[in-house]
Amino acid sequence: MSYYFLYFLCLSFLAKVPGEEPTMIRISGQRGNYKTSETMDVSWEDCMVKCRADVNCVVVYKISDIQCQYFSFGSISTIQQAKSENDEIVLKIPTQVQCPTSNPLIPGPTYYTQLTNNQFYLTTVSPDSLYNNIYNLTYSVSTCPNNTKVFQRGETTVVCIGLYFFEAPRCNNQAAASALCKAQNGTLTGPANANEYEYIQDISNSSKYTSNPDSIQWLVYWIDGVQHTNIAYQYTFEDPTHNGITNYNWTPGSPHLTGPGICIYSPGPNYGNVQVYPCTDSYLSYLVCWRGALCQVPPIIELF
Incomplete structure (x- = not known):
């Protein structure tokens, strides 16, 4: 088995672009099967810079020092290692702290992801099962239902998170919150990272005005977590998928209750940290109302 990999480019090699910067890997290779492409009359260096800054670009191929072939998301399905060092092709791979010292595409698969306009774009690069000089590229786009937002958890897991409200009665218990999420083909969830926690607080704040017909002073929402022990x-x-309570930001002094039948809730816009209360409580009063549930629902996935 022979490999003709020429360079592993560090991020500093190319001009800076705002936001998270993908790594561009340059190999001795050729384009394989593709549907569409664009030919650009620019220098090879400028072509690579343009591709890295363009979220739609996945691969560029060097035609000459002043011309390149530009492939957008979903347009190219294979690349092939070349025996000539004059054949150069560049593709995006996950961001790395430093240039790799060996071929990062082996053993694979390698995933490159983008979150754009509330959609999750996934490019997968895998060694071909029959030919050791060919890599296959596959693509998918995940879109979230209305009133939810897309988040990435782990390398390739994508979830849609939204705040769902009880209709009748307006205030209800944790079991009803769990059922509410299941009715959306989802599950009760909690924050998996700081970005999700910020989003949860934002939608909690807005719901105080848009989903509070009784002008309740404290609107609170059930999140994932039920206690069955005294620990x-x-x-x-x-x-x-949210890694338990790892990313739960607790109110000082909480949990102030322990024991079977204790559940976790988000205090909504008035207090930013999570607390606990008996799962069966719905607090029907003009001061406090368990108004709904934080749900994780499956995205709509389109394959290319």
Whole structure:
């Protein structure tokens, strides 16, 4: 087996672009099967810079020092290692702290992801199962239902998170919150990172004015976590993708209750940290109302 990899480019090699910068890997290779492309009359260096800054670009091929072939998301399905060092092709791979010292595409697969306009773009590069000089590129786009937002959890997991409200009665318990999420083909969830926590607080703040017909002073929402023991911070979860309470920001002094039948909730716009309360409570009063549930629902996935 022979490999003709020429360069592994560090981010500093190319001009800076705003936001997170993908790594561009340059190899001795050729384009394989593709549907569409664009020919650009620019220098090879400028072509690579343009591709890295363009979220739609996945691969560029060097035609000459002053011309390149430009491939957008979903347009090219294979690339092929070349025996000539004059054949150069560049593709995006996940951001790395430093240039790799060996071929980052082996053993694969390698994933490159983009979050753009509330859609999750996934490019997968995998060694071909039959030919050791060919790499296959596959693509998918995940779109979230209305009133939810897309978030990436882990390398390739994508979830849609939204705040859903009880209709009748307007205030309800944790079991009803779990059922509300299941009715959306989803599950009760919690924050998996700081970005999700910020989003949860934002939608909690807005719901105080848009989903509060009774002008309740404190609107609170059930999130994932039910206690079945007397051990503090030990809960069971419906959603395995948010890593338990790792990213839960607790109110000082909480959890102030422990024991079977204690559930976790988000205090909404008035207090920013999570707390606990008996799962069966709905607090029907003019001061406090368990108004709904934070749900993780599956995205709509389109394959290319």
